[in-house]
Amino acid sequence: MGHRSAGEPWNDPDARPYVELRRVTKKYGEFTAVDDVSLKIYEREIFCLLGASGCGKTTLLRMLGGFEAPTAGRILIDGEDVTDVPPYERPVNMMFQSYALFPHMNVEQNVAFGLKQDRVPKAQIRERVAAMLEMVQLGEYAKRKVGQLSGGQRQRVALARALVKRPKLLLLDEPLGALDKKLREHTQFELIGLQDKLGVTFLVVTHDQEEAMTLASRIGVMERGTIAQAGTPAEIYEYPNSKFVADFIGSVNLFEGRLVEDEPEHVRIASEEIGGTILVGHGISSAPDATLWAALRPEKIAMSLGAPAQTDNVARGVVQDVAYLGDLSIYVVRLPTGKLVRITRPNLARHAEPVERDSEVYLCWDAASPVVVTR
Amino acid sequence: MQGLLRRLERAGVSSRSLVLALPYLWLIAFFVAPFLIVLKISLSHTALAIPPYKPLIEWTSRSVLEIRLDLRNYLAMFSHRLYGDAFLNSLKVAFLSTVFSLAIGYPMAYGIARAGARARGVLLLLVVLPFWTSQLLRIYAWVGLFKANGLINSTLLSLGVIHQPLTLLFTPFAMYVGIVYSYLPYVILPLYANLEKLDWQLVEAAQDLGCRPWQAFYKVTLPLSRNGILAASMLVFIPATGEFVIPTLLGGPNSLMMGRILWDEFFGNRDWPVASAIAIVMLLVLVPCMMAYLSIQSRGSDA
Ligand SMILES: Nc1ncnc2c1ncn2[C@@H]1O[C@H](COP(=O)(O)OP(=O)(O)OP(=O)(O)O)[C@@H](O)[C@H]1O
Ligand SMILES: [Mg+2]
Numbered sequence: 071m072g073h074r075s076a077g078e079p080w081n082d083p084d085a086r087p088y089v090e091l092r093r094v095t096k097k098y099g100e101f102t103a104v105d106d107v108s109l110k111i112y113e114r115e116i117f118c119l120l121g122a123s124g125c126g127k128t129t130l131l132r133m134l135g136g137f138e139a140p141t142a143g144r145i146l147i148d149g150e151d152v153t154d155v156p157p158y159e160r161p162v163n164m165m166f167q168s169y170a171l172f173p174h175m176n177v178e179q180n181v182a183f184g185l186k187q188d189r190v191p192k193a194q195i196r197e198r199v200a201a202m203l204e205m206v207q208l209g210e211y212a213k214r215k216v217g218q219l220s221g222g223q224r225q226r227v228a229l230a231r232a233l234v235k236r237p238k239l240l241l242l243d244e245p246l247g248a249l250d251k252k253l254r255e256h257t258q259f260e261l262i263g264l265q266d267k268l269g270v271t272f273l274v275v276t277h278d279q280e281e282a283m284t285l286a287s288r289i290g291v292m293e294r295g296t297i298a299q300a301g302t303p304a305e306i307y308e309y310p311n312s313k314f315v316a317d318f319i320g321s322v323n324l325f326e327g328r329l330v331e332d333e334p335e336h337v338r339i340a341s342e343e344i345g346g347t348i349l350v351g352h353g354i355s356s357a358p359d360a361t362l363w364a365a366l367r368p369e370k371i372a373m374s375l376g377a378p379a380q381t382d383n384v385a386r387g388v389v390q391d392v393a394y395l396g397d398l399s400i401y402v403v404r405l406p407t408g409k410l411v412r413i414t415r416p417n418l419a420r421h422a423e424p425v426e427r428d429s430e431v432y433l434c435w436d437a438a439s440p441v442v443v444t445r
Numbered sequence: 446m447q448g449l450l451r452r453l454e455r456a457g458v459s460s461r462s463l464v465l466a467l468p469y470l471w472l473i474a475f476f477v478a479p480f481l482i483v484l485k486i487s488l489s490h491t492a493l494a495i496p497p498y499k500p501l502i503e504w505t506s507r508s509v510l511e512i513r514l515d516l517r518n519y520l521a522m523f524s525h526r527l528y529g530d531a532f533l534n535s536l537k538v539a540f541l542s543t544v545f546s547l548a549i550g551y552p553m554a555y556g557i558a559r560a561g562a563r564a565r566g567v568l569l570l571l572v573v574l575p576f577w578t579s580q581l582l583r584i585y586a587w588v589g590l591f592k593a594n595g596l597i598n599s600t601l602l603s604l605g606v607i608h609q610p611l612t613l614l615f616t617p618f619a620m621y622v623g624i625v626y627s628y629l630p631y632v633i634l635p636l637y638a639n640l641e642k643l644d645w646q647l648v649e650a651a652q653d654l655g656c657r658p659w660q661a662f663y664k665v666t667l668p669l670s671r672n673g674i675l676a677a678s679m680l681v682f683i684p685a686t687g688e689f690v691i692p693t694l695l696g697g698p699n700s701l702m703m704g705r706i707l708w709d710e711f712f713g714n715r716d717w718p719v720a721s722a723i724a725i726v727m728l729l730v731l732v733p734c735m736m737a738y739l740s741i742q743s744r745g746s747d748a
Contacts, residue, residue, distance in 0.1 A: 137649050157652040170650035174668045183664075184654035235654065 078302075079112040080288060086149065087273050088113040089134065089239060094143035096129050103129040105295035106143075111288075116265055116272040118282035119290030120318070127275040128167055130292075131241045134273065136163040147239060156390060163235050165273075167243035170230040172214040177203065177227050178212040184235040202230040205260060208254075223246040229257070233264065242274045258284050279319050283307075287445040291315050309368075312445050316365040323371070323411050325364045329356065336437065339364050343409045351437035355443050363443050368414040370439040373401060373425060378434040385433045387411065392427055403431060479729070487721035490515045497715050518722035528706065528723070535703040536730070538692070539685035542624040546681045547674065549625065550632030554673075555666075557633070558640035572633050584623055584694050591619050591695065615697025623691040631680040637675025640666075672742055679738050683731055703727055 087110035091230035096104040104126045111117045119127045128184060131136040133145060136157035145153045148276065152160055163184070171180050178199055185195045203209050206226035216224060225248045232240060246254045246260075265272055276282050281301045282289050290300040291314075299306060299315045310316035325348060327341030334353045339362060341348060348364045359430055378384055387403040390410065394417075401413045411433060413427075425431060483593030489498040490513065501509045522528040556566045564716045575583060591613035598610040613619055643666060651661035696702075703723065710720035 135649075137651060137653075157649065158655050164650075164653050166646055166650060168644075168646060170644065170646040172647060172650070172665060183651070187655035189662070233656070286456055409737075 079115075080110065085112060087111060087146075088115075088148055090146040091130075091134075092144045092146070093132075094133060094140045094145060096126070096133060096138060097141045102295050103445070104133070104140075107295075107297055109290065109297060109300065111271060111273060113271055114265065114269055115287045116262070116274060116285050118286035118289045119275045119292055120277065120282045120289050121275065122318075123277065125292045127277075127292055128243055131164065131243055131273065134239070135162055135241055135427075136160050136170060137164075153249055162241060162315060163232040163237040163239075163400050164241040165228050165232040165243060165245055169224050169356070171224055171227055171231070173215070173217055175216070176212070177208060177214050177216060177219070179240055180216060180227055180408060181230045181234050182235040184231065185297045188235070198234055199230075205232045205264075206257070220251065222250065225249060226257075233270075237270065238266055239271045239273065244275055244277070247278070254281070255284075261285065268390070289319075291318055293318075300331040310365060310443060312443050313327055313363055313365070316441065316443060321364045321367065321368055321412060325366070325409075327362060327364060328360075329362065332358065337442070339442065343407055344385055344405060345407045346385065347382075348352070348440055349437045350442055354442045354444075360444060364440040366377045366435060366440050368400070368412045369398075371411065371433050371435045373403070373413050373415065373431050373432060373433055375425065375429065378432055380434055382438060383435050387431060387433060389425060389427055389429045389431055401425065403433060464535050482726055483721045484607065486717050487518055487719075488514045488516070490517075490716050490718050496717065498718050515718065518718040519726070521719055522722060522726065527701070529531070531701040531703050532726075532730075533705045534701050535686050535727075538624070538688075538700075538702060539619070539682045541683045542621060542628065543678050543681045545621060545625045545665050546628050546632045547677060550629055550677065551636055551670075551674070553629075554636035554640055556635045557637050558643070569637070572630050572637075575630065580627060583627070584691055586615060587619070587623050590693055594687065614695065615699070617696065617700070620692050620696030620700055623695040624685055627691060628681045628685065632677040634675040635676040635680065636670065639670045640678075644667055675738055675742055679723060679735065686731060687727060 079087075080174070080176045089109075089111040091107050091109040091308060094104060094107045095102065101443075107130065119130065121127050133140050134147075136152070136155060136403050140153065142390055143153075144151055146278075147161065172183065175183070181199045181202055183196050185198060190198075200209070200212075203212055207227055207228055208230065211219065211223065216227060219227065225245070229242070246257055249257060261272070262285065264270065264303060272285075274285060286303055288300055288302055289306050291306065293314050298318075299311045301309075306315060306319050308324075310319065316322045316324070325339070325341040327339040327343070327348065328336055330340045330347060331338035332353075336352065337350045337354055339348045339350065340346075341364065350364065354362075372378070385405055387405045389401055390404045391400075391402040393400040396417070398414050398416045401415065403411045403413060405411060412434065478651045485501055486498055489501050490496060492499045499513070501512060501514070503513070505511050553572075557572070560568060588595075592598070593610040593612070593614070596615070597613060598607075601607045602610065618707055647665050647669070648661045651665045652658065656664060685709070688702065689708055691700045692700040692705060707720050707723050710716045710723065
């Protein structure tokens with residue numbers, strides 16, 4: 071259900087990016103935290119950086135905020151090279167991962183800090199701060215010292231403090247991590263609404279892929295200092311460009327194999343893991359002898375007790391495990407080769423066809439479903 | 446069973462209160478008791494005796510218990526301008542010394558707190574290094590520097606910057622240099638401890654919200670190091686008020702300080718009661734300072 075801004079500027083070669091990273095590298099001594107990253111983010115986008123802990127998300131954000139100087143490369147905001155511009159002169163606000171709230175001020179003073187700094191008239195400050203606190207549901211906490219707030223409340227103060235200045239670019243480092251599920255969802259939609267209303271460009275760091283899917287116009291998946299893939303949530307999910315991305319977003323079954331049939335319209339991959347071949351309904355570009363992987367999402371595999379009609383893309387196995395999650399169930403099926411395959415099925419009817427542990431089942435999938443990745 | 450529990454509990458409570466009592470016992474033995482003795486002497490009458498004052502409480506021949514409180518020692522302080530001047534001068538010197546020490550010590554502490562981990566250790570070591578020699582020796586070293594034919598004058602003379610030796614020794618300048626120099630570590634260490642704990646991201650956040658570095662310092666770093674500044678001020682102000690050695694050796698005979706008067710009354714005039722009265726009055730001035738400090742600090746910490 072990814073959020074879309076008008077059009078898809080990243081597909082338009084003439085569109086002017088609002089933020090541009092040109093081959094940015096950041097080294098700490100010998101260690102490369104961000105490795106030759108080039109990235110374009112367009113106005114009014116919500117771009118989510120997604121990646122495992124320590125992959126360089128915060129470092130990238132800090133370089134955009136001006137707190138860290140790149141070892142190499144240039145950073146442009148709104149067409150201007152800001153690589154050497156100090157933080158207080160960038161049209162950017164950042165919400166810090168550790169919130170960085172001022173302990174000697176109360177909630178209201180924290181939120182008003184940036185506006186006072188900009189010499190906004192007093193009455194206007196009061197109004198904007200009150201409205202912002204209302205939005206993050208902290209109206210009644212205005213006079214509290216930040217030391218007396220819960221983690222989630224602090225997070226919301228930090229969010230309010232960054233948002234109240236209405237920056238052109240807002241950097242959010244794990245903005246919703248400490249919120250409970252309900253408030254998180256609520257705030258996610260608030261963020262999207264705000265983005266529509268104020269025209270802010272968001273760069274959001276998160277390691278929650280569901281959050282990225284909900285918020286993002288595009289997602290950048292980071293892997294050890296590099297951007298492994300950037301694209302819309304659907305692109306990333308349906309067409310991952312590597313095992314890493316396929317595995318990182320959602321869950322996936324990977325079958326290692328080699329090309330045995332290479333046609334422009336389809337390919338066939340022989341995989342020992344599946345004990346047969348996989349028919350893929352689109353052509354690929356790969357060296358004939360290279361090892362490849364067919365990636366198959368759990369929800370794209372059908373499971374039945376009786377033999378299916380198709381002859382290609384069928385496998386047999388024994389259900390080893392069933393997990394009932396309410397809206398759907400997860401099945402783990404063991405193939406004769408020993409390979410475990412993960413399948414999800416929505417629980418459509420209350421008393422569906424019983425597939426229980428140790429049932430012998432057929433698995434089948436459409437030729438359009440597998441994605442072939444070469445690394 | 447119940448009785449045993451109760452007895453255990455009673456034992457537990459008593460050992461706990463014993464631990465709690467220790468600091469109080471310490472205070473009573475080394476602060477309250479001496480204070481009472483000094484208070485007693487300050488109310489006695491001077492006498493040519495050993496000790497050189499008359500006892501406060503006496504059995505007279507008619508078997509009457511006589512308690513004589515001599516308030517003249519306190520009144521003496523108001524009868525001579527000397528005391529009042531010395532008193533004000535002491536407070537002034539202590540205040541200015543505190544200001545100078547902070548002005549020099551704060552940037553140093555800030556620099557150390559921002560230095561790399563290895564440099565930090567070396568710098569801290571350098572700060573406490575002077576403690577390895579006696580303070581008296583170090584003050585005499587300053588005398589050697591400031592003398593008419595001392596190192597500073599002879600260097601300047603030989604460089605031709607000056608043609609006659611400057612009067613450095615026995616000036617207020619020399620005295621302030623001595624005091625600030627001596628108390629600098631007491632300023633740097635608490636400030637360092639405070640600044641080292643400061644979350645640098647707060648300063649970054651302030652800059653992110655539009656503050657130039659100096660504004661971020663003024664609005665974030667400075668208010669958050671208030672407790673360090675207060676502690677450092679107390680550590681300079683209180684001992685500097687009663688400072689005796691440095692004003693004598695560097696400030697010369699014109700530097701009228703309470704510590705000096707106290708010394709003269711005690712050892713020169715052997716007037717213990719007046720000396721004690723001076724000490725009590727000084728305490729009466731400094732204790733409110735201390736209380737104000739504690740209340741400000743506790744107000745800060747529950748914030
Ligand atoms: N100041 C620094 N000095 C040395 N190494 C650093 C420094 N800051 C970050 N690193 C290293 O750079 C790498 C990336 O750090 P970064 O904080 O960007 O990770 P992250 O993706 O934000 O992780 P997380 O999700 O845990 O916040 C980490 O391995 C970290 O150890
Ligand atoms: Mg991080």
